[in-house]
Amino acid sequence: SQPKDLRLPTPGCYADPIKAGIDADAVFDGMTEHLFFSLGKLATTASLRDLYMALSYAVRDRLMTRYLASQEAIRAKPQKTVAYLSAEFLIGPQLNNNLLNLGITKEAEEAVGRFGIESLSHILEVEEEPGLGNGGLGRLAACYMESLASLQVPAIGYGIRYEFGIFNQLIRDGWQVEVTDKWLKGGWPWELPQPDESCFVGFGGRTESYVDEKGKYRSRWIPSEHAIGVPHDIPILGYRVNNCDRLRLWRADATESFDFYAFNIGDYYGAVEEKVASETISKVLYPNDGTDEGRRLRLKQQHFFVSCSLQDMLRSLEKRGIEVEDFSEHWTVQLNDTHPAIAVAELMRLLIDHYHFEWEKAWHITTSSVAYTNHTLLPEALEKWDLDLFSSLLPRHLDLIYEINKRFLQQVRLRYPGNDLILRKLSIIDEDGCKAVRMAHLATIGAHHVNGVAALHSDLIKRQLMPEFAELWPEKFTNITNGVTPRRWVGLANPELSSLLDKEVGKDWITNMELLKKLEQKENDSGFLELFSKTKLSGKRKLAGYIHRQTGVLVDPSSLFDVQVKRIHQYKRQHLNALQVIAQYLRIKNGVDQDIAPRTVIFGGKAAPGYFMAKLMIRFINGIADVVNADPDMDGRLRVVFLPDYNVKLGEQVYSATDLSEQISTAGKEASGTGNMKFAMNGALTIGTLDGANIEIRDRVGSENFFLFGKTESEIVELRENQYDPKTYISNCKELSEALRLVEVGHFSNGDSELFLPLINSLTGSDPFFVMADFADYLRAQDEVNKVWKNPQKWNRMALLNTARSGFFSSDRSIKEYCKSIWKVKPLDVEISCDIN
Ligand code: 475
Structure with a gap:
């Protein structure tokens, strides 16, 4: 029994079925009706939340044709x-994605403008x-x-x-x-x-x-x-x-x-x-x-x-x-x-x-x-x-x-x-x-x-x-x-890069990411590289504002934004990153390597509530952040930030604002990773191990555009079989032993030498994640990062090539493979x- 009132289909009725009937007037009228009839509000007294609800209902109404026609199509055929x-x-969040996919972002922007709202983003922020x-x-x-x-x-x-x-x-x-x-x-x-x-x-x-x-x-x-x-x-x-x-x-x-x-x-x-x-x-x-x-x-x-x-x-x-x-x-x-x-x-x-x-x-x-x-x-x-x-x-x-x-x-x-x-x-x-x-x-x-x-x-x-x-x-x-959708992770997350890509390779890249390959022709075009890096700087400025509002920490958008966002896990090794930060801190403190690249190291992620060690890792990062950010010697050189409540919405702000993507899991432990792909698409360089999809990212963007370090999966197997002994790695690396010592004496816990002991013991005991074994090589790769950062033209070229060659990691490609x-x-x-x- 088919619903009688759904008259479908009459093919070829209009050239652009998507936009037909949805202009700014239609969105505005829809919002006005919903404010009045669904929300019981007058436009004059509506709150931002009311306007968010009204716009969402108005957009939802305009999805319904497609929603019902899609169910009808499968019934008919x-x-x-x-x-x-x-x-x-x-x-x-759904509103922005639906606006993009419907093709009515501009129309919505104009409609909310008529309610006196300066920017659509104010409304988008309300969405839970x-x-x-x-x-x-x-x-x-x-x-x-x-x-x-x-x-x-x-x-x-x-x-x-x-x-x-x-x-x-x-x-x-x-x-x-x-x-x-x-x-x-x-x-x-x-x-x-x-x-x-x-x-x-x-x-x-x-x-x-x-x-x-x-x-x-x-x-x-x-x-x-x-x-x-x-x-x-x-x-x-x-x-x-x-x-x-x-x-x-x-x-x-x-x-x-x-x-x-x-x-x-x-x-x-x-x-x-x-x-x-x-x-x-x-x-x-x-x-x-x-x-x-x-x-x-x-x-x-x-x-x-x-x-x-x-x-x-x-x-x-x-x-x-x-x-x-x-x-x-x-x-x-x-x-x-x-x-x-x-x-x-x-x-x-x-x-x-x-x-x-x-x-x-x-x-x-x-x-x-x-x-x-x-x-x-x-x-x-x-x-x-x-x-x-x-x-x-x-x-x-x-x-x-x-x-x-x-x-x-x-x-x-x-x-x-x-x-x-x-x-x-x-x-x-x-x-x-x-x-x-x-x-x-x-x-x-x-x-x-x-x-x-x-x-x-x-x-x-x-x-x-x-x-x-x-x-x-x-x-x-x-x-x-695995793959990730370029609509959300580039289109919504990075509007400025998106418009640059529209101009450079044409608008179709968003459904055919292989078109980004055309950007390779621009790798030596310093004018274009400049434009490319400007989109990044603008993302970094926005994130810097957010960081200041959320944590009170002031960060410099021109510094290297070094980011690790993902669930907190020992196998993902946020503690490896944290120890590296301590080593950099010590270098600055000790006056070694005075022209170290200014960095903002950003962490984000949730720990399972019952996972003691992961929660201690968060405490550890925040302990380091407190000491580093309070030290005048670190001004203009090093900042450490833990961004609370990492979620999809925050991810959209972070990927476009990152220079360096941290993908540092123990080889063989991270099944794939998908954040690694989002970063690469948005032109971040990866520092990473040969784990999960990092391997395929490196293969595609080119080994010269990727900072590789660490033991391979088979080397890890070998270490495990031959009684891995962290102590030898510690005694062979002075910067590592000094960093550990500083933690042990309570430097990052107000003198409390007990607080981080379980963490230290896990690293120096029979650590199944081999943090000590990879530390020295990680530090070497970070030095390489510093070196390249000082050559902006080179960095930007590498970043551009990451974007240009990341098309394979579109979820469209993955889905086509599943389908076939x-x-x-x-x-x-x-x-x-x-x-x-
Ligand atoms: C991998 N979650 C990533 C990603 O394939 C990979 C487990 C138990 C209960 C609830 N959630 C889970 C996972 O196992 C998980 O998120 N796995 C991840 O799947 C997509 O990219 O490497 O760790």
């Missing part, structure tokens, strides 16, 4: 849709960003959704609408303090609740056997608890196309607002208790980036959003009169890490228990639909669920997993007769120690492809993480190097008739 399952989507992710994994999902829409690929992102996203970070006395993220307070204008499409999800209880009408033995699940998933849809508009995909985030509701039995016997609290428990499911995002907590509520969250999403996909087939048998021709299901890996068992359960498919058929459908992306090799991040917990929450799924495992291991037995060791290694059930379900094994067995996120990482998956699986199914394993080699999906043209706009 069924073809495969991508279902991107992710526990996190870190989408960032939904922090529904921890870091790289969630942000990647957001970049991929934007690229999918821009490439006109039908797609739905499925996830959780957390009421509280990643905590807000305050810095108090140098320590991180976590504050609840109330992003929904005051209303968030970009979501459309769709209660009519809610789904039921069960938990707990037991399984039972029964005989069906045909006399066949079957199993079914009798859950003891239920929750309702209410979808909230966020439109994801492609860049200057009619395609508008969707992010469908599920909110958990109670099945009954009150337990009437409990209520009637006077137990008011008891009655509300179950409601509270159900609604807890989507209450808060787990703030751990890279550690698996194994908590019951986390598994509940995973099953909740996966079950809702699969039911939604099946229902959409039924609505369109498509056979469930043809599921894999209409849906390709991508698992963003193992967080949604329960999908393998849940799809089997739905197909077998609800649709009564035979095992083989159901397994064929599942394995032709599902693919899995791995994002980390860190053992502490690999999800394992304790068997007791798993069976108490998902008893039917555990039965199905046993059956999947039994059939799989039988295959392995035939391939490797008498090899019990390999069976233990491959089994979904970990039998060493506490029995547990290994989600990466479930995902790998249930998927038709398993991919890593950078060349080295994909290689290490095969060599280190799952060598037995890779030998069994070599063709299953593949690489798709994993998903087998094609773009879909969405046409709009003139009378519906």
Whole structure:
């Protein structure tokens, strides 16, 4: 049953379907109406927030044509849709992105001007960003959704609408303090609740056997608890196309607002208790980036959003009169890490228990639909669920997993007769120690492809993480190097560079980043290099203003902006950077190397609330900042800043303002990195190790335009095997031992020699991140940075070549690879008739 009032499509109605009907008058009128009717305000008394809401509603209205036409197009012409399952989507602010993709930024600027607002940026600043992710994994999902829409690929992102996203970070006395993220307070204008499409999800209880009408033995699940998933849809508009995909985030509701039995016997609290428990499911995002907590509520969250999403996909087939048998021709299901890996068992359960498919058929459908992306090799991040917990929450799924495992291991037995060791290694059930379900094994067995996120990482998956699986199914394993969307990370984040690029290579670079190669012709054009560096200086001036307002520290925009922004982790080695700062500080103090390049070293990032060492690293950086910034000897030479509450919005300010990008993880530990790509696109030079996508960045921008240091992945393996001894590296490097000594005597902790002891001990003990082993070479590379900085023409040329050659790292390229080699999906043209706009 199609909605009658949607008249679609009448192709070729106007030349520029995007801008038709959206001029400044239309935006202004839309704002005026919403102020009055939706917000109950008069233009004369409207606050900035009111104007933000009014503009957002006015823009949202103008997305609706594309939003509905895109859903209509897939109904009219069924073809495969991508279902991107992710526990996190870190989408960032929406208003500016939608203005850009619609092509009405200027019109909006003019419209808000008529309300007496000097600059659109004042309105953009009001937007609360939904922090529904921890870091790289969630942000990647957001970049991929934007690229999918821009490439006109039908797609739905499925996830959780957390009421509280990643905590807000305050810095108090140098320590991180976590504050609840109330992003929904005051209303968030970009979501459309769709209660009519809610789904039921069960938990707990037991399984039972029964005989069906045909006399066949079957199993079914009798859950003891239920929750309702209410979808909230966020439109994801492609860049200057009619395609508008969707992010469908599920909110958990109670099945009954009150337990009437409990209520009637006077137990008011008891009655509300179950409601509270159900609604807890989507209450808060787990703030751990890279550690698996194994908590019951986390598994509940995973099953909740996966079950809702699969039911939604099946229902959409039924609505369109498509056979469930043809599921894999209409849906390709991508698992963003193992967080949604329960999908393998849940799809089997739905197909077998609800649709009564035979095992083989159901397994064929599942394995032709599902693919899995791995994002980390860190053992502490690999999800394992304790068997007791798993069976108490998902008893039917555990039965199905046993059956999947039994059939799989039988295959392995035939391939490797008498090899019990390999069976233990491959089994979904970990039998060493506490029995547990290994989600990466479930995902790998249930998927038709398993991919890593950078060349080295994909290689290490095969060599280190799952060598037995890779030998069994070599063709299953593949690489798709991550990418980031140039619309947000250059277009929005760096408007001045964007207009320079528009003039120099033409406007199409933003959808075809390879066009930036043309900039190579300008590498010796000093006039152009000057213009290029001016865009950077202007970004640095803005950031300097922000730093002053936020931290009170005055920084010089002409100094070298040296930036490390990312989650705080020992493997990312912010402490390596911090120790290097101490060495520079000592050089200046001791009068060595007086013409050291003036630097502003900027850090930003959140630590998981339970990660003691990461929180101590933040305290350490702030301790150093306090001493350095208070010392008159450092004036004009060295500044250290910790930017609180690093998030997408702040990232947009930082990437355009950076000269030097710090990508200094221990080789083999960072799966890919994506910040490294954002920096390179914006013309920052990288100082980095041969880790993750750094390797590919260096290959593409040229080794002469990259500051390389550190041990390689194989050298790290060797060090580990040969009893790594940090002490020898310390005694061989005077600057290192002096820097450490200064920390030990409490120089950066007001004389407290205890405070940073755990940190020092971790570095001088059996440090799995090999900080001491890389220190001397890091310092050497930093000296190289200083040298090049003193030759601005050279620096600018290197920076330009980074931008020119970073096209490969567009998420458009990554998505095209997924479409071609994993998903087998094609773009879909969405046409709009003139009378519906
Ligand atoms: C990698 N997050 C980056 C990025 O591929 C890579 C883990 C558990 C629970 C919640 N979040 C996580 C991650 O594992 C994560 O963000 N991984 C990152 O994925 C995208 O670029 O190297 O560390």
